[in-house]
Amino acid sequence: MSYLKVRNLHKRFGDFVALGDVSLDVAEGEFVCFLGPSGCGKTTLLRAIAGLDPQTSGTIHQKGKDVSALPPSARDFGIVFQSYALFPNLTVTDNVGYGLVSRKQAKGAIVKRVNELLTLVGLPDSGAKYPAQLSGGQQQRVALARALATSPGLLLLDEPLSALDARVRLRLRHEIKALQRTLGVTTIMVTHDQEEALTMADRIVVMNHGAIDQVGTPQEIYRNPTTAFVADFVGSMNFLTGKLTAPDRIEIGGRSFACPPQDGLANGTAVRLCIRPEDVRVRDLPADVANRVTVEVGELDFVGAFCRASLKAPSIALSADFSSNLMRDLGVVQGGKLDIALPPDRLRVFAA
Amino acid sequence: MSIALPAMKVRLSPDDLVMRVGIVLFAAVLLLIVGLPLWALLAKGFQDQDGKFVGLANYAAYFSTPALLHSAINSFHVAAVTTLIVVPISFMYAYALTRAVLPMRWLFQGIALIPIFAPSLLPGLALIYLFGTQGFFKALLGGGQIYGFDGIVIAQVFYCFPHATLIMVTALATADARLYEAADVLGASKLRVFFTVTLPGAKYGVISAALVVFTLVMTDFGVAKVIGGNFNVLATDVYKQVIGQQNFSMGAVVGMVLLLPAALAFGVDRLVQRKQVALLTARAVPLVPRPKFARDALFTVFCTVVSLGILIILGMAIWGSLIKYWPYNLSLTWDNYMFEKFDANGWESYFNSLRMAVGAAIFGTALMFVGAWLNEKTKGFTYWRALVQLLAFLPMAVPGLVLGLGYIFFFNAPNNPLNFLYATMGILVINTVAHFYTVGHLTATTALKQIDPEFESVSASLKVPIWRTFARVTAPICLPSILDIAIYLFVNAMTTVSSVIFLYAPDTKLASVAAVNIEEAGTTAAAAALCVVIVITSAAVKALHLIADRYLLSRLQGWRRR
Numbered sequence: 001m002s003y004l005k006v007r008n009l010h011k012r013f014g015d016f017v018a019l020g021d022v023s024l025d026v027a028e029g030e031f032v033c034f035l036g037p038s039g040c041g042k043t044t045l046l047r048a049i050a051g052l053d054p055q056t057s058g059t060i061h062q063k064g065k066d067v068s069a070l071p072p073s074a075r076d077f078g079i080v081f082q083s084y085a086l087f088p089n090l091t092v093t094d095n096v097g098y099g100l101v102s103r104k105q106a107k108g109a110i111v112k113r114v115n116e117l118l119t120l121v122g123l124p125d126s127g128a129k130y131p132a133q134l135s136g137g138q139q140q141r142v143a144l145a146r147a148l149a150t151s152p153g154l155l156l157l158d159e160p161l162s163a164l165d166a167r168v169r170l171r172l173r174h175e176i177k178a179l180q181r182t183l184g185v186t187t188i189m190v191t192h193d194q195e196e197a198l199t200m201a202d203r204i205v206v207m208n209h210g211a212i213d214q215v216g217t218p219q220e221i222y223r224n225p226t227t228a229f230v231a232d233f234v235g236s237m238n239f240l241t242g243k244l245t246a247p248d249r250i251e252i253g254g255r256s257f258a259c260p261p262q263d264g265l266a267n268g269t270a271v272r273l274c275i276r277p278e279d280v281r282v283r284d285l286p287a288d289v290a291n292r293v294t295v296e297v298g299e300l301d302f303v304g305a306f307c308r309a310s311l312k313a314p315s316i317a318l319s320a321d322f323s324s325n326l327m328r329d330l331g332v333v334q335g336g337k338l339d340i341a342l343p344p345d346r347l348r349v350f351a352a
Numbered sequence: 353m354s355i356a357l358p359a360m361k362v363r364l365s366p367d368d369l370v371m372r373v374g375i376v377l378f379a380a381v382l383l384l385i386v387g388l389p390l391w392a393l394l395a396k397g398f399q400d401q402d403g404k405f406v407g408l409a410n411y412a413a414y415f416s417t418p419a420l421l422h423s424a425i426n427s428f429h430v431a432a433v434t435t436l437i438v439v440p441i442s443f444m445y446a447y448a449l450t451r452a453v454l455p456m457r458w459l460f461q462g463i464a465l466i467p468i469f470a471p472s473l474l475p476g477l478a479l480i481y482l483f484g485t486q487g488f489f490k491a492l493l494g495g496g497q498i499y500g501f502d503g504i505v506i507a508q509v510f511y512c513f514p515h516a517t518l519i520m521v522t523a524l525a526t527a528d529a530r531l532y533e534a535a536d537v538l539g540a541s542k543l544r545v546f547f548t549v550t551l552p553g554a555k556y557g558v559i560s561a562a563l564v565v566f567t568l569v570m571t572d573f574g575v576a577k578v579i580g581g582n583f584n585v586l587a588t589d590v591y592k593q594v595i596g597q598q599n600f601s602m603g604a605v606v607g608m609v610l611l612l613p614a615a616l617a618f619g620v621d622r623l624v625q626r627k628q629v630a631l632l633t634a635r636a637v638p639l640v641p642r643p644k645f646a647r648d649a650l651f652t653v654f655c656t657v658v659s660l661g662i663l664i665i666l667g668m669a670i671w672g673s674l675i676k677y678w679p680y681n682l683s684l685t686w687d688n689y690m691f692e693k694f695d696a697n698g699w700e701s702y703f704n705s706l707r708m709a710v711g712a713a714i715f716g717t718a719l720m721f722v723g724a725w726l727n728e729k730t731k732g733f734t735y736w737r738a739l740v741q742l743l744a745f746l747p748m749a750v751p752g753l754v755l756g757l758g759y760i761f762f763f764n765a766p767n768n769p770l771n772f773l774y775a776t777m778g779i780l781v782i783n784t785v786a787h788f789y790t791v792g793h794l795t796a797t798t799a800l801k802q803i804d805p806e807f808e809s810v811s812a813s814l815k816v817p818i819w820r821t822f823a824r825v826t827a828p829i830c831l832p833s834i835l836d837i838a839i840y841l842f843v844n845a846m847t848t849v850s851s852v853i854f855l856y857a858p859d860t861k862l863a864s865v866a867a868v869n870i871e872e873a874g875t876t877a878a879a880a881a882l883c884v885v886i887v888i889t890s891a892a893v894k895a896l897h898l899i900a901d902r903y904l905l906s907r908l909q910g911w912r913r914r
Binding site for chain 1: 364365366368807812814820
């Protein structure tokens with residue numbers, strides 16, 4: 001049985017549909033990411049789950065209990081905002097203990113719990129400081145400790161890392177994930193950063209235009225995107241436009257390519273053929289390799305560990321990632337010719 | 353998709369209930385202290401002396417009395433001329449303060465504020481000493497006299513100068529240095545930069561200042577009362593109709609006529625303000641002026657001249673208050689400060705003013721801040737919040753005299769259960785809070801908008817009641833703004849004449865009102881003395897506030913330090 005059950009959620013602001021019929025299940029202890037571009041409804045969905053901006057219609061069950069109409073204070077969750085929303089006039093200790101004090105616990109118990117939490121987030125000695133005296137990453141951890149203080153059943157993170165610089169963000173990704181695994185608290189994180197979602201989430205919910213496009217593990221989302229939007233939004237993707245000539249053949253610019261069989265699409269359908277830059281094959285091509293194309297090498301963008309190469313053939317333009325090794329071995333240079341193959345099992349096809 | 357889905361009915365949390373009850377109570381209070389008195393005034397204009405409905409008869413009478421109509425033209429004339437003088441001077445002064453490097457900038461800044469701490473009577477009294485029938489420089493007028501149009505305009509320029517300057521300083525201080533650098537790099541001439549960058553940036557400030565000055569002059573009562581002579585304006589007409597002739601209906605009509613330009617100016621100002629959003633982005637780089645000899649010297653001279661003008665007027669009032677018998681015996685004396693010789697209440701009226709100002713500061717600040725908080729933080733409840741917002745903005749558009757008149761009609765009505773308040777200190781406090789409500793409400797709202805809106809969401813998730821977060825977090829963070837509101841109320845309560853002149857009882861007479869009465873009785877020196885006491889008190893309180901702001905707050909609020 002799922003811990004959080006969202007059914008047919010709608011949210012409208014006047015004529016604008018922010019959420020259109022969203023349903024979702026989250027298992028206990030799971031780390032789920034809502035991923036999507038800005039305005040896709042991911043934050044709206046999170047705030048509806050928290051009760052901060054109630055849905056127009058639809059139901060939300062948490063741990064078997066209908067919380068659809070409950071105000072936030074009657075629901076069971078802890079939340080961390082992008083701004084952290086730390087109380088600037090209270091010390092770190094008072095911030096973390098803010099929710100404990102009103103539960104009328106004994107003073108000693110509160111102090112003990114606050115210290116425990118500060119140790120947990122790696123700030124055991126910062127209790128007496130004020131938020132303004134901490135770095136962004138430290139403030140983030142205090143916000144996390146405050147949200148966890150009351151041991152909520154559900155932890156909601158609204159773009160918690162987007163205000164931090166790149167290096168701190170990388171470190172905190174791992175820390176938050178490790179902390180979540182240790183505590184086993186069911187967690188939902190909203191992010192527009194696909195890398196963040198791929199590295200942290202047990203499951204990713206990709207959203208677009210107020211609807212869920214795909215739900216799956218990071219591997220599923222990356223390897224088998226079910227819509228062109230997901231394919232485009234997560235990772236880099238080449239799109240080639242063509243026409244389906246047989247269930248497993250696509251014609252692009254007079255050239256025929258093999259692809260995985262498409263059962264749902266009729267012959268003659270205009271389609272988009274997708275392949276990731278790292279899946280373009282160049283080394284050790286057998287003589288009878290499928291989907292061989294001779295291309296001209298265009299610009300080479302040096303990205304550090306590899307190069308992203310623009311490749312051109314008549315009515316085909318795509319980019320491919322070549323390691324430095326491969327570039328040296330095959331002598332890839334701008335303006336040179338190159339034989340590549342598009343492995344059929346790496347191709348995805350979507351109706352255009 | 354047009355399926356009619358039943359809207360979700362969300363259960364209200366205890367917080368929501370508390371807030372909504374608070375809003376309703378708050379709206380009721382505003383209705384009592386602002387809405388209903390104005391309604392009573394409006395109604396009175398359509399009644400005869402005995403309270404019978406007479407339709408537009410009073411208005412017809414008003415517009416067929418040439419003397420009354422003439423006052424309206426006079427008011428407009430004075431206001432327009434004063435605006436035309438004050439706006440350029442205050443713009444230059446503000447420009448000097450923000451865009452030039454002045455020696456002792458703080459001093460020039462402080463001197464510009466002085467008129468705020470004085471009742472509007474004061475410049476009038478000073479002018480009488482300088483140019484009156486027995487004035488020092490009467491000869492300069494060459495047979496003309498200061499009583500009338502010229503005197504009013506000069507005194508109004510003094511009185512309105514700081515209000516306009518403050519607005520201009522705000523408009524000019526928020527400049528983006530990057531725009532100037534860009535203009536510089538593109539090779540624009542100084543003049544072109546002024547007309548394409550500086551002026552457009554300050555445009556709304558200039559318009560706003562002009563409207564404020566116009567309204568201040570239109571509705572001010574003290575200056576015209578003291579130095580107007582036979583030159584009648586709307587404000588003195590209201591006073592004469594009500595106090596002199598006890599013609600309340602006609603007073604109400606003149607009040608409504610007075611309300612019109614003030615409300616109009618307010619409306620225009622709101623429209624202009626609305627356009628001013630996002631002139632300054634968060635990434636703007638503040639402009640810090642660099643020394644430039646010629647410009648700085650020129651502006652220093654200009655500011656010195658203006659400051660001297662202010663100091664002369666203030667100094668004249670102080671000197672006059674210390675002189676035995678102007679202009680025959682110029683030896684100094686404290687006699688004029690023995691107020692019991694000139695007014696039955698003596699110093700008691702000063703203590704009344706203090707009590708009233710402290711009361712207004714305490715109750716007014718509490719009401720304004722809590723009210724603004726309720727209105728900002730309540731979820732939903734749109735119509736009630738809009739009503740509150742409207743009532744909170746209304747006082748800005750209502751001249752003090754008009755509001756005071758409304759209070760007579762509303763609170764003095766025999767069938768009003770609140771009429772026990774009439775002629776008490778309470779009604780003076782309430783009236784003052786209502787009169788100055790808008791600025792306090794705006795200050796509080798602005799401060800609250802600057803706080804992270806998610807504080808309440810966090811509190812709700814932690815199951816902490818919203819009022820506890822108000823007491824532990826919101827209010828402490830806003831403490832500087834709360835102090836600002838309290839000081840603003842205190843100073844205005846000390847200096848105001850217009851709204852309370854109809855409302856005092858013999859034992860609750862205020863210092864500013866006593867000054868009007870003493871002046872009316874012909875003792876200029878004692879009236880000046882009383883004005884000086886008021887200036888010293890409000891300026892001292894403001895100085896204390898600045899000191900507290902700088903030293904006390906930084907100690908109490910260590911969390912602001914990084």
